[in-house]
Amino acid sequence: MISTAHRLVNLEDLHQAMRQGRDLLYPSEPKIMIGTATCGLAADAEEVLHAVREEVANSKLPYQVTETGCIGWCSQEPLLDICIPGRPRVTYGRMKPGRAREIVRAIPEVKREWALAMMPGDENTLNGAHVNYCVPHNGHMDGLTAYKDLPLFKRQLRIVLRNCGIINPDNLEEYIARGGYHALWHALRKHTPEEILNEVKRSGLRGRGGAGFPTGVKWQAVRDAQGEPKYVICNADEGDPGAYMDRGVLEGDPHSVLEGMTIGGYAMGAHEGIIYVREEYPLAVMRMKQAIRQAQDAGLLGQSIFDSGFSFEIRVVKGAGAFVCGEETALIRSIEGKVGEPQQRPPYPAQHGLWGKPTCINNVETWANIAVIVQRGGDWFSQIGTAKSKGTKVFSLVGNIENTALIEVPMGTTLAEIVYEIGGGVPNGRACKAVQTGGPSGGCIPADKFDLPVDYDSLNQAGSIMGSGGMIVMDDHTCMVDIAKYFLEFLEDESCGKCFTCRVGTQRLKEIVTRISQGEGKEEDLDLLQDLSWLVREGSLCGLGQTAPNPVLSTLRYFRSEYLAHIRDRRCPAHRCRELITFAIDPVLCNGCGACVQICSGKAILGEKKKPHIITQAQCTKCGACLEMCKFDAVLVH
Amino acid sequence: MPEMEAVKPLLAQFKDERANLIPILQEIQAAFSYLPEEALRRVARKLHVPVTDVYQVATFYRCFSLKPRGRHLVQVCLGTACHVRGGDLVLERTQTETGAGLSGTSPDLEFTVEPVRCLGCCGLAPVMRVDRDTFAHLDQAKVRGIVNRYHPRRKPATVDKIAASPEKVRS
Ligand SMILES: Cc1cc2nc3c(=O)[nH]c(=O)nc-3n(C[C@H](O)[C@H](O)[C@H](O)COP(=O)(O)O)c2cc1C
């Protein structure tokens, strides 16, 4: 039941909650934080959490143990942080339960030799506040680098990710302590809906879901549209493979999305919001539902929020596993309980959306920007970024990269800065070949174009798109023909089948590229690919088909020689296409340890112990497991 | 059909609205690990929609299965980040180790292996999920150890030895 005692009605209530939250965020006793977003859990954060809890309980230590979202340092998961009052926060990476116990036992001493970095204070982009942890000490700790001096964080500006890895996402008070729900109070009590709408327009914010449509313009259209009730939808379908920006926000800072949507509802005159989350994100679904309950209990959702007379409700709808449902009209059909087939536009959802009513769909990241825009003003926001792309963008920096990470940088940061400085380049001494942006609708940008600033227009010109923010770095062991084939398989699979050109076109494109990857291609195939691409683009109804040829076209444009090597020389330069490679064992380097024999999936490896082994080609499945297994680099690929 | 008794309370939670079709099917899928034909008929009756509509939805979305699934659902990621780090090879190895092969479900009904497009743990690629647990930084050697952990008649210990040796691959 709603306990009126906890209902936040006015600014004083909000300040009260803020004080409670501060005591949790910056307690007077040592605090141990463990990152338990999905990625942390995959790296066994739960065991670390359990070990720390046990250690604290058994030794009756007066410490707080809390969970937090993902700070974005994925390559170092699981992460553990220690905050001792008056001293910098210290981060440890790749935690194991045993080591975590030792770190806890050592408090108040800091195990510097294991630490990754330290954070002397919090910067908060929401209100420009700075909290210094290091009073009365100075913010220095011998031998430890501050976050803001690390290449990974130096260039970052965290607006959307402002709370991720800082607050406990299960805790509403901590969100409020960092300025949360103040923008909502201001919007509802001090501004008219038109004023909020104008602020969003002035910010120049463009949608972060891929296409980059100006958010203020969309909101105006929904506000002006005839028909009641109006709906607000958060697109959390995050279908692009290799992208997890939205998951980071949903799991790490759920209230930022709720606050943005509520402000949007007020500006557009909507009273119901829906968050459509893909079913592959069970933790995000859980966190969002919990945040909604908390907001309801606190009166931040429901009737007459902050006694303003404005009412708003939000609910979660879980997706059912279809990439095309990220497309807005398909998403709406899916909420209505139908198959997710995109519809002809116009009419746009702004006029004719959910249940035929005016509907505003924005991406998670778009919504998470709103509170900051309202709080700091559209002018402040529009100073960040480039002429036509304002603000910041979150990227998931993954693939063959040293620091796999979730990062947020101002628009206009170059690819070189992102890949080499922030990401630390390609590991294992290999060369960087390309970066893939924009998911299946995007393309591959070659390394010699990395001086390109990342904004909507530059990436378009380079034959890719900004997309939702997946950035997959590829080294010289990546075959571009294989990548084109990979995306075509994806698109063939995910095409809903409504348009002939998309359904059959992606299939034919895939067949041609597959043929090339098997060494059976002809040079005329390359022209055929171009022609067919044009047909698929022109003849398809929705963005899936219209952009489906991009991965092929961009690889053809920049890596034509690789296609030709497959066709003319029947050779895969990256040693990836199975039909064109063979495995062998170097008799000099092989010492006959037998590790490869155990793992071989085709039982193709023969040899006596401690004698050089050989591979029987007829039985070799080319799975490459022996190559992975061999510690002596004795497995050769031709 | 005794199992249909379990469907009744499940259906009763929902109002008779078309928009509830997908949530209802998700509940049935979670309870039975597939959608029994009789359950689909009951859903159609409850929501006053033709059975063909229910079938259309049940076959359109990937999270539904019309055939019984194995006791454990193994989802191997084939997202781009996992692909460039050898996710396809991990999938193949998982299909062999579980015995599921290309059909998807192992004959002993222990495992159903499915490729998925991104689990959102791309920073730890390649990854896979078994039921609710996610495993990161995979290589082919680790797959066997993980599969055996869930297999009732195999000892995980015998395999951990292999899985533990190639520490160098954990890049
Ligand atoms: C095939 C396809 C898939 C899409 N997937 C997503 C998605 O996963 N998430 C998303 O926010 N937008 C996705 N979009 C874009 C949406 O249609 C829509 O433009 C977006 O949600 C609008 O929000 P924004 O203006 O905040 O970007 C997709 C579009 C297409 C054509």
Ligand code: FES
């Ligand atoms: S690509 Fe595999 S988890 Fe995202």
